[in-house]
Amino acid sequence: MAQKAIREYDAKSILAKHWDKYFPNFTYTYETVLVQNGSELKEVAKEKTWLKEKALVAKPDMLFGKRGKNGLVLFKDAKPGDVSLEKAAKWIDEKSSSKQAVYFSFDGDIPTGEPKVDMLTHFIVEPFAPHAQEEEYYISATCVGDDDMLYMSAEGGMEVEEGWDEKVTEVAFKITDTEDEIAARIKANIPADVADADKAAFAEFAIGFFKAYRELNFAYLEINPFVLQGNKIELLDMVAKLDDTAGFMMAEQWGNVEFPTSFGMEEKSPEVLAIEDADSKSGASLKLTILKPEARIWTMVAGGGASVVYADTIADLAGIDDLANYGEYSGGPTTSETKFYAETILDLMTRQKDAQGRNKVLIIGGAIANFTDVAKTFTGIIQAFENYADKMKEVGVKIYVRRGGPNYEKGLKDIKEAADRLGLWIDVYGPETHVTDIVRMAVEG
Numbered sequence: 001m002a003q004k005a006i007r008e009y010d011a012k013s014i015l016a017k018h019w020d021k022y023f024p025n026f027t028y029t030y031e032t033v034l035v036q037n038g039s040e041l042k043e044v045a046k047e048k049t050w051l052k053e054k055a056l057v058a059k060p061d062m063l064f065g066k067r068g069k070n071g072l073v074l075f076k077d078a079k080p081g082d083v084s085l086e087k088a089a090k091w092i093d094e095k096s097s098s099k100q101a102v103y104f105s106f107d108g109d110i111p112t113g114e115p116k117v118d119m120l121t122h123f124i125v126e127p128f129a130p131h132a133q134e135e136e137y138y139i140s141a142t143c144v145g146d147d148d149m150l151y152m153s154a155e156g157g158m159e160v161e162e163g164w165d166e167k168v169t170e171v172a173f174k175i176t177d178t179e180d181e182i183a184a185r186i187k188a189n190i191p192a193d194v195a196d197a198d199k200a201a202f203a204e205f206a207i208g209f210f211k212a213y214r215e216l217n218f219a220y221l222e223i224n225p226f227v228l229q230g231n232k233i234e235l236l237d238m239v240a241k242l243d244d245t246a247g248f249m250m251a252e253q254w255g256n257v258e259f260p261t262s263f264g265m266e267e268k269s270p271e272v273l274a275i276e277d278a279d280s281k282s283g284a285s286l287k288l289t290i291l292k293p294e295a296r297i298w299t300m301v302a303g304g305g306a307s308v309v310y311a312d313t314i315a316d317l318a319g320i321d322d323l324a325n326y327g328e329y330s331g332g333p334t335t336s337e338t339k340f341y342a343e344t345i346l347d348l349m350t351r352q353k354d355a356q357g358r359n360k361v362l363i364i365g366g367a368i369a370n371f372t373d374v375a376k377t378f379t380g381i382i383q384a385f386e387n388y389a390d391k392m393k394e395v396g397v398k399i400y401v402r403r404g405g406p407n408y409e410k411g412l413k414d415i416k417e418a419a420d421r422l423g424l425w426i427d428v429y430g431p432e433t434h435v436t437d438i439v440r441m442a443v444e445g
Contacts, residue, residue: 003219003241004259007061009124011036011240014254017207022208026233030262032126034061037090037096041125051085055128056168058088060095060120062263065239068158069106072120075128083128092123102263116264129225129234133157134195136236138168139206140222141213147172150210151445152202154193156225156236173210186236198228205233217246218251247280271344275327278340284333286341288325290348295324296358297442300342302366302377302403303330306435308364313436317443324349332372338380346384350391359396359425361442364415368431369405378403378411382418389422398445399424400438403429 009032009103013304015022016030018381027189031050035041045051059067067073069172074083074091083091100120101109136156144151153160153168160167168192187203194202205228213221220241227234242250244259259276261267272288283362285304297314301307307328314323345362354360365380387393401415412428421425429438 003276005063005239005241005262006257007034007063007122007124007260008238008240009061009122010220010255010257010382011238014214014240014257015235015238018212018216018253018314023233026120026205026208026231028235029127034304035092035123035125036121038091038093041089042085043121045085050127051125054127056085056088057098057128058083058091058123058125060263061122061124062118063121063260064102064104064116064263066104066106066158068107069111070102072100072102073331082335088125092125095246096120096123118264120263120329122260128212129227129236130230131234133229135201135229136225137194137198137228138222138223138224139209139226140220140239141210141218142220144172148210148214149173150206152189152191152206154191154195160224161408162194173257177210182210186210197222201228201231205317210232217242217243243284244280249283254412271348275341277343278337282333282337284329284331286327286329286333286335286337288327288341288344290325292321292324293348294352294355295363296354297363298324299326300327300345300362300381302369302372303361304328306365306367309364310434313439314363314443317336318437329377330366330372333377333380335376335383336379338377339383342381342384343387346388346392349397350388350395353395359398362397362399363438363442364399364401365435365437365438366401366403366405369403369408371406372405374403374411375407375414378412378415379399382415383414384426385418387423389424392424398442399426400429400442401426402429402433402438405408428434 011034012030016028019028032047033044035044053416057073059073072095074088078083088393096119099117101115101117103113103115105112138153138156138160140151150171150173151168153165169189171185171189185204190199190203219239222239223235225236228363229237242254242257272290275288297308301310307326311323311326329338349360349362377390401412403411408430412430414427416428427441
């Protein structure tokens with residue numbers, strides 16, 4: 001499972017889109033907007049008139065929590081809820097006009113550790129929801145090992161993490177558990193501190209919540225807090241991650257969801273974004289992280305576990321400064337998908353020569369595949385070689401290949417013959433060679 005964080009706005013939008021399916025007996029007034037500045041908020045208000053009519057809440061939507069403790073939630077002025085459209089727009093412009101320091105850990109209300117500093121670029125704005133503190137509850141779900149875990153608490157809000165073991169009820173579910181079994185176990189494990197008048201409604205909401213988490217392919221879903229007022233639900237704060245390996249089949253259910261870069265992290269390059277887009281539309285796994293584009297050693301590794309092994313071995317033998325990228329192609333990608341992935345790597349590595357005049361190294365490695373047709377994926381790599389051969393020779397590239405699995409003999413034969421025909425330097429090995437021996441060969445060579 002590949003977990004990718006999404007904005008609170010997108011999480012609420014996905015849940016709202018499917019609300020009637022999972023929560024037919026509850027009402028949720030989905031009124032939320034995502035803006036980047038005050039002018040945009042005022043423009044949106046021309047269509048969404050509730051922005052001018054209701055008291056508002058505004059906060060950054062940048063994949064970080066503890067916004068309240070960082071002083072980054074606007075929900076009151078002279079009195080609770082007294083935030084107008086004009087005040088919200090002004091506050092957003094103030095917070096987005098300069099870099100903000102955000103702390104991710106606190107001891108009580110005292111920040112600890114070093115903050116991340118970055119610009120705030122996206123804000124979520126919603127109506128203020130009047131409620132009593134005892135109406136706030138907590139719920140979340142995620143995968144732990146082979147189980148799906150449901151966490152429930154009668155105490156929602158910023159302090160739920162303090163005294164977690166005492167406050168939160170944890171329930172584990174197997175993938176084989178039926179809906180009836182899940183519902184029965186949730187009802188039997190409602191936290192004792194939930195108000196008696198809310199217990200039945202809490203259980204019904206939790207059952208729908210867990211079903212939505214599974215069927216909509218969330219990797220993590222948290223509402224902290226949600227407010228329960230009879231059959232009315234308010235989702236005050238949400239955190240969510242999606243299983244992006246399911247993206248190719250969830251386009252309609254998720255809608256136009258965005259996977260943004262986390263606050264304080266460097267923006268992703270167009271090449272990484274292109275691979276992520278291809279990955280989201282494929283049943284295979286295509287991953288790419290660019291570490292140091294001017295570095296000498298590039299990898300094209302089949303398999304997530306193998307990619308870790310190769311990266312660690314390169315770091316040990318050559319040094320981390322020589323490793324240009326990290327990633328994988330696995331899960332039986334098509335020839336065209338492999339070609340696109342290979343061309344992205346080749347385009348990046350042939351943009352400049354090594355600063356020290358050394359040959360660059362392309363390691364095409366992997367363990368022994370279970371079901372990926374090696375010859376088919378190598379056909380895609382060969383097609384990429386044909387398009388980039390001249391550039392590869394210009395910057396000086398040595399290719400080391402180690403692969404095993406279905407059709408590996410044909411794949412190795414084809415890629416060796418193609419490289420020889422194109423005038424490219426190549427060494428080819430099968431499963432008789434240790435999985436990382438080509439790293440040693442490349443470094444020594």
